Amino acid sequence: MKLFEYKAKEVMKKHGIPVPDGFVVSKPEEIRSLPGPVMVKAQVLIGGRGKAGGIKPADTLGDAKKVAASILGLNIRGYVTKQVLLERRLDVAKELYLSITIDRSRRSLIFMASASGGIDIESVPEDKILMMPVDPIIGYQPFVGRHVASFLKLESEQAKQVENICAKLHELVVEEDAELAEINPLVITKDGKVVAGDGKITIDSDALFRHKDYESLPEDLTPLEEKAKTLDIAFVQLDGNIGVIANGAGLTMATLDSINMFGGKAGVFLDLGGTDDPEKVKSAMLLMSEANPKVILLNIFGGITKCDTVAKGVLEAIEAKKIRIPIVARIKGVNEEAGRTLLKNAGMIPAYGLSEAAELASKESLKVI
Template sequence: MRLHEYQAKRVFAEAGIPVPDATLATTVEEAVDAAGEIGFPVAIKAQVHVGGRGKAGGIKLAEDADEAREAATDILGMDLKGYTVDRVLVEQAVDFVNELYVGVTMDRGAGKPVAMVSTKGGVNIEEVAAENPDAIAREHVDPAYGLHPYQARKAVYDAGVDREVAGDVASILSTLYDLWDEKDGSDAEINPVMITDDDEVIAADAVFNVDDDALFRQSEIAQLEGETTDDDLEAMANEYGFDYVRLSGNVGIIGNGAGLVMTTLDLVDHYGGSPANFLDIGGGAKAGRVRNALEVVFADDNVDSVVFNIFGGITRGDEVARGINEALEEFDTIPNPVTVRLAGTNSVQGMEILNTDLVTVEETLEEAVQRAVADAEEVAQ
């Protein structure tokens, strides 16, 4: 579960991490009023789950009420990387002299949590990790004991943080780890931590993602779930119980298993296409579940073709084929061409059952993906 910035900052503030004064607004008038109450200058920030909001025009500074009105008018309702902005965070602007990064996540290679600090804040940390990995100081944590104070201090000093603010940054890192641990976090980041000219340390952004499987014991965070979905399609997919991520391409992808779907995404890209989504239909592929998956994918106006990649394990290929047939027969008109690849248990029988008036059947995944990419190109022309 991905919290919005305003939600994550609320969690951080309650734990003692300093954040700027801010108010959530859903209308231009609310944004202008909030800016006046907070005091100028302010930052007006789109609340959607995408990176690079500033470069995309989703974050603007305002020096007075007229600029605040203009910024809120521009941002509210805008399409930001496929998401419609319906709320903004109006936040006290921070006059900073330096930007840092602090974060906590699971290092799956080491099998341990890792706390991270970098003086390269304010930019994409993945780029920093790829281009200059030594710029990120890391401390692996024994989860039985937590992040020791000396580890937090060591990470801060190893990163080269100025001594004047090192103690405060170490305190933020320790608090962030405690939150990550106590609230079953998957990722917790502040990028940037802003340093002011009088050595104040402020969390100017906030990322906090929580393990979905732990929400049963995180009742306060679970109550926020309805507010965390930016997109109607993602909300629909959540309602149907699918693992779904909307992307920016035009080839819809449905598979049974996360690894299978990821492989399909990679092949779509490899053959020159662009994935429109990640949709893991999960175990079983009866007609109703297939129908729901197709409803989600067909509802995306960007989709020009669909590829099914199904591996029959416990679920038999002939059952899957009947489910696909029954689901497609419920549509008066099939909006987009559909290609199916079946493998595994009873896949041969399944491919014989599939109604080729409704779908194109391909024997290999490579052939199925190439067909779907070609269909998307043809529809898009």
């Protein structure tokens, strides 16, 4: 479960991490006073807010109301802005990156730090990023924070503040059952304070029974995600142009990895689970078509699922919506020959293995129309 920035900062503040003074509103008229010059920030669970016009400065109360009005209702990559956070503008001297997350390969928590803050950490060269694991047996120790501060080459006073923030971030993820706590940027102000300029927290959904206050928080769903929830279909929107329909979380993840390996990029993935109900498959296919992918990759492994009944549901959707985009179909398992024949006769691109399917879909997605 991802938390909105305002809520993430409330949690950080609760654990002793410095954050700017601020408040959240859903209407411009709710803004009655300011803590000084502010940044007005769209509260959506997606990146790229600044480029989309979702983060703007305001100096006066009147400016803040006008800016809030321009951001509220703004559609940012499918997410409609329903709230804005107004917080004191920081006098920035330097921006850093700091996060703590779960490293499943090491089976431990791990800190990530970089002197290049304020940008996507994935765009930072590996040699500019510190990866500092926390020993799960002895737990967090002060030397972890000291090592992070040393890597960032901070002066004594700022180093002490970062060491304290590292300890508090570790406390946060343990006590809140968080999978990720990220501060990007971690701001050093011109008067030497270290403050969380932005905040992201992801809570383990399986631990929500221990955190009833999170269960009542509103979800930030796109119209398609709302529809998928109604249909009880696992549906996630991403940044690429390949639509992936698979059955089972493991197969879906393997399909996404294979697409990346061949230079493609998934734009949405949909997990059918164990169903082969033609009506549900049809609904899933229609939902996928609404996401407007450039190509669809259908990857089905039939254990309990029957490949021919899945194929029938796909064909019903194609006929109902007159779907004309390329579809790469890889089906394996129970009644696969019958299912493959149905799909091939309908003009789909057949594939016999995962790598072949991912390569074909990636090539289709990269074609210039």
